[in-house]
Amino acid sequence: MKKKEKEQNIEKRVSTSHKGLPVVLTVSIVWILLALLCFLKPEQAVSFQERRLLNQFPELTLSGIRSGAFMEKYEKAAADQFPFRETFRSLRAVSDQYMFRKKDIHGIYYAEGYLAELLYPLDEDSVAYAGERTRQVYDTYMKETNVKVYLAVVPDKGYYLGEDNGYPVTDLSRMKEIMQEALPEARLISLEDTLSLSSYYRTDSHWRQEMLGESADRVLEAMNAEPFTDLEKQEATGSFRGVYAGQAALPVETEPIFFLTNDVLEDCKVYDMQGNPDITAVSPVGIYQPEALTGRDPYEYYLSGNAAVLIIENPAGDPERELVVFRDSFGSSLIPLLLRSYGRVTVIDTRYVKPKALGDYVQFQDQDVLFIYSSLLLNKSDSLQ
Amino acid sequence: MxxxxxxxxxxxxxxxxxxxxxxxxxxxxxxxxxxxxxxxxxxxxxxxxxxxxxxxxxxxxxxxxxxxxxxxxxxxxxxxxxxxxxxxxxxxxxxxxxxxxxxxxxxxxxxxxxxxxxxxxxxxxxxxxxxxxxxxxxxxxxxxxxxxxxxxxxxxxxxxxxxxxxxxxxxxxxxxxxxxxxxxxKTSWEDAAAGLQRILIGLSKKVLLADIFGEFGQKMQETSSPSVILLWLGAIAFALQLYFDFSGYSDMAVGLGRLFGFRFPENFRYPYCADSIQDFWRRWHISLGTWFRDYVYIPLGGSRCSKWKWIRNVFVVWLLTGFWHGAEWNFIVWGLVFAILLILERKIKLPRILVLLLVVLNFVVFQETDLSVAVFRLGGMFGLGGLPLCSEEGWYLLKSYGILFLLGGIGATPLCRQCTEKIRSYKWGGILLRMAEPVVYTGLLILSTAYLVDDSYHPFLYFRF
Structure with missing residues (x-):
């Protein structure tokens, strides 16, 4: 009897002591594997998906520990250098989208196969600031001249996508109104009806060059200039993942980048002035930059992406006719389509050049001047100088 | 850390x-x-x-x-x-x-x-x-x-x-x-399993619920078009955020203790299911409530004294409880409101829904270190200040975070635990749960990690206290 009781007790003890074994083993294996990878994984410098440099583990120093800087940097690096970081980011995005049914992920939403930024509410102060900066440029350089000034606002993708899918949309009319009030001398060119949802990339904030024919025609018509009629559509790459794909981390398919070209555009020379007003000291490049397709942002294929001041020389254009474009990144793909009539086009991005330096690059006399900004920039315009 | x-x-x-x-x-x-x-x-x-x-x-x-x-x-x-x-x-x-x-x-x-x-x-x-x-x-x-x-x-x-x-x-x-x-x-397999489960439950409460309620609260604070519904949602979101944040931390603390062979007392017992203010404080931050009871309230005489002394004792304890949470007037007011409610409760039995409502409203005071903002928010919640009932942004946020509120509401009640216990009471249910547990907890670890990787800074609200 005693023996039987003893056996039962042993059996009970064994079963109790191993009760949690499956949970402990399964959870521990995953946990330990990830922890080991944290220790062993080599550091990565850049995240191409997020288009940013990743934090690196700091060097252990006494002063770093004392000030707390070491710990702070370590925490950031631990997140940035985590193994399978992109997979985990995607998992979170999918969970937000499908489990929590969140309408947006970090301000990016997915509808009708497109990723778009939630541009809401309208920040009137920000638009007014952009208007004020534009006004300042006009007053400094154009007030007493014969320049003809034009103004255009590029609608964001959400303008075409938001309302039908239950997302708030920014009041584009009010945005244009504020800009026009700031610069009544400019002729306002409306682009909304020349564009549609398919004019934009599915994974990026930008518009597609091959879909901008009508918009370019509208701008050129206002400026009384000729459009190209013989542009040929070619594929630059088939594997473009835009900025929104990286930000939202949702698993989306890549898409092609097309570009429009002809003999005239191939003969154009682009000078990236890079702070040097002397054009003879700069080596020209072409309108399109194939090497950008393998870089951080393939959209830089058009006019080399972000640049403070570019000068485009068009040997086939009218040497007496000059265009000056104040733009953001949306201008990069539109500007090549505006070149036909102009012998010289100066492209200025006041996010990267101070307006007081513009006199070194352009003598404003009788040019056509186009201010073209996207609603995305206008609603967050603090980068304009 | x-x-x-x-x-x-x-x-x-x-x-x-x-x-x-x-x-x-x-x-x-x-x-x-x-x-x-x-x-x-x-x-x-x-x-x-x-x-x-x-x-x-x-x-x-x-x-x-x-x-x-x-x-x-x-x-x-x-x-x-x-x-x-x-x-x-x-x-x-x-x-x-x-x-x-x-x-x-x-x-x-x-x-x-x-x-x-x-x-x-x-x-x-x-x-x-x-x-x-x-x-x-x-x-x-x-x-x-x-x-x-x-x-x-x-x-x-x-x-x-x-x-x-x-x-x-x-x-x-x-x-x-x-x-x-x-x-x-010393740690047995059972301790390790219970500890790990508790850690992962706490981590998930913090990362998957509290932090997302915090994100909602942040958007509510930044809104350019406040409305009555948005203010109510903001108040409920903060109450749930605070609960999941702090109870999540406590779960992790208890679980970690168990992992190293220690048994710690529980700190939360579904406080939003309380049927009175007194009951709420028996379920919310239990270790603090019992500390004040044993080391301040009872030494002062507790309730075994004259009515006025008892009222004094209650006020002293709640003044200190409020002040313990932070060196700001709003915490003092928050504590004193609870003192008043506890004294009133001796005379009037408050309905359960009113208890919950009062707790949520008082957490608005707790949240806002600027008392004038707290007054504005409380007034706005009852239609004062001329705010619209709802704004476009309010509807959008409600649609975007509706599931979170639902999950939070369920998670703040013992419903999940009761369901699991019910399933476990059936023979096959028990086997099924034992098979599912490793998968569920590993899933929680991976999902919480995903949220941490994408957003690295997650301070616990109670750290500032």
Whole structure:
């Protein structure tokens, strides 16, 4: 009897002591594997998906520990250098989208196969600031001249996508109104009806060059200039993942980048002035930059992406006719389509050049001047100088 | 360092567990003490000497009082010397708490009411000072009352105070609960499993619920078009965020304790299911409520005294409870509102829904350090201030976070636990659950990690207290 009781007790003890074994083993294996990878994984410098440099583990120093800087940097690096970081980011995005049914992920939403930024509410102060900066440029350089000034606002993708899918949309009319009030001398060119949802990339904030024919025609018509009629559509790459794909981390398919070209555009020379007003000291490049397709942002294929001041020389254009474009990144793909009539086009991005330096690059006399900004920039315009 | 961080989960904890498992039994407390010092020093290495000094004071006072007790003629008599030591110890601990946490509050208010221009000290608030100070006070008081002999081993004592599982945000663990475990703690498979499950439940509460409620709250605060519905949602979101944040931390603390073989008392029992304000405080931050009951309320006379003394006792306790949470007027008002409600409750039985409503409304006061903002928000919630019932942005946020509110509402009740228990009561249900558990908990680990990877900074709300 005693023996039987003893056996039962042993059996009970064994079963109790191993009760949690499956949970402990399964959870521990995953946990330990990830922890080991944290220790062993080599550091990565850049995240191409997020288009940013990743934090690196700091060097252990006494002063770093004392000030707390070491710990702070370590925490950031631990997140940035985590193994399978992109997979985990995607998992979170999918969970937000499908489990929590969140309408947006970090301000990016997915509808009708497109990723778009939630541009809401309208920040009137920000638009007014952009208007004020534009006004300042006009007053400094154009007030007493014969320049003809034009103004255009590029609608964001959400303008075409938001309302039908239950997302708030920014009041584009009010945005244009504020800009026009700031610069009544400019002729306002409306682009909304020349564009549609398919004019934009599915994974990026930008518009597609091959879909901008009508918009370019509208701008050129206002400026009384000729459009190209013989542009040929070619594929630059088939594997473009835009900025929104990286930000939202949702698993989306890549898409092609097309570009429009002809003999005239191939003969154009682009000078990236890079702070040097002397054009003879700069080596020209072409309108399109194939090497950008393998870089951080393939959209830089058009006019080399972000640049403070570019000068485009068009040997086939009218040497007496000059265009000056104040733009953001949306201008990069539109500007090549505006070149036909102009012998010289100066492209200025006041996010990267101070307006007081513009006199070194352009003598404003009788040019056509186009201010073209996207609603995305206008609603967050603090980068304009 | 915070529990809900990749550094803690994938760097610190695995190393500590590994060392803990590898070292012989007599060295386990040393490992835990050293780990706790690294954990504490990670965010505030400069405050380590203060923690060390506080520990030495409490340790010395404990030993001193014990010597005095031994010299006293009878066990019932407590010597005057022991009493002096107790007051000295408590005084020194409270002085440190006052200097680091409350000095600037008093200077600011003296300046405000007298027109003086005293300069602020701007001292850094040591993380967890409110928690460990209370632990040390309870230790000294318990030794003085001879509820427990003092701890003679300095390493064990320091480990009890510093143990990283509960050092910075509780629960406030009494020495009487820990004394027996300091030398005997050991981990079985069952402990490890229960500990891991509890850690992952706490982590998920924090990362998957509290932080997303926080994100909603942030959007609500930044809105350019406030509305009545948005203000209500903001108040409910904060109440749920606070609950999941703090109870999540407590779950992790209890789970981590279990992982190292300790049993800690529970700190939360579904407070939003309370049927009275008194019941709410028996379910919310239980370790703080019982601490104030045992070391302030009862010594003052509790409820076994005249009506006016009882009212005074209630006000003192709730004034201190509010002030413990932070050196701001809103915390004091928050505490006093609870005092009034508790006194009223003696006369009127509040319906359950009203209890919940009052708690949520009072958390608006708790959230806003600027009392005028709290008044604006409370007024706006009842249609004052001319706000619209709802705005476009309000609807959007409601649609976007609707599931979160639903999950939060369910998670704040014992519904999930009751369902699991019901399933477990069936033979096949039990087997099914045992099979599902490893998958569910591994899933929670992976999902929480995904949220941490994408957004690295997750401070716990109760750290500032």
């Amino acid at each position: 915070v529990f809900a961080s990749l550094t803690f989960l994938y760097w610190f904890l695995p190393v500590v567990v590994l060392l803990y498992v590898l070292v012989p039994k007599r060295c386990k407390n040393v490992v835990l003490l050293l780990a706790s010092l690294v954990f504490f020093g990670w965010g505030a290495v400069k405050t380590l000497p203060l923690l060390g000094a506080s520990i030495l004071i409490a340790y010395g006072v404990g030993l001193g009082m014990d010597m005095c007790h031994k010299r006293a003629r009878s066990k019932q008599r407590k010597s005057k010397m022991a009493k002096c030591l107790l007051f000295l110890g408590i005084g020194l601990e409270l002085a440190a708490l006052f200097y680091f946490k409350y000095a600037d509050f008093f200077i600011e208010n003296i300046n405000r009411f007298t027109g003086l221009q005293l300069s602020l000290l701007h001292v850094m608030l040591p993380v967890g000072i409110s928690f460990y100070t209370f632990q040390m006070i309870s230790y000294m008081a318990d030794v003085y009352c001879r509820k427990q002999p003092p701890q003679k081993n300095l390493i064990d004592f320091a480990m009890y105070i510093c143990l990283f599982t509960q050092l910075v945000a509780g629960p406030i663990i009494r020495y009487t609960d820990m004394a027996g475990q300091l030398k005997t703690h």
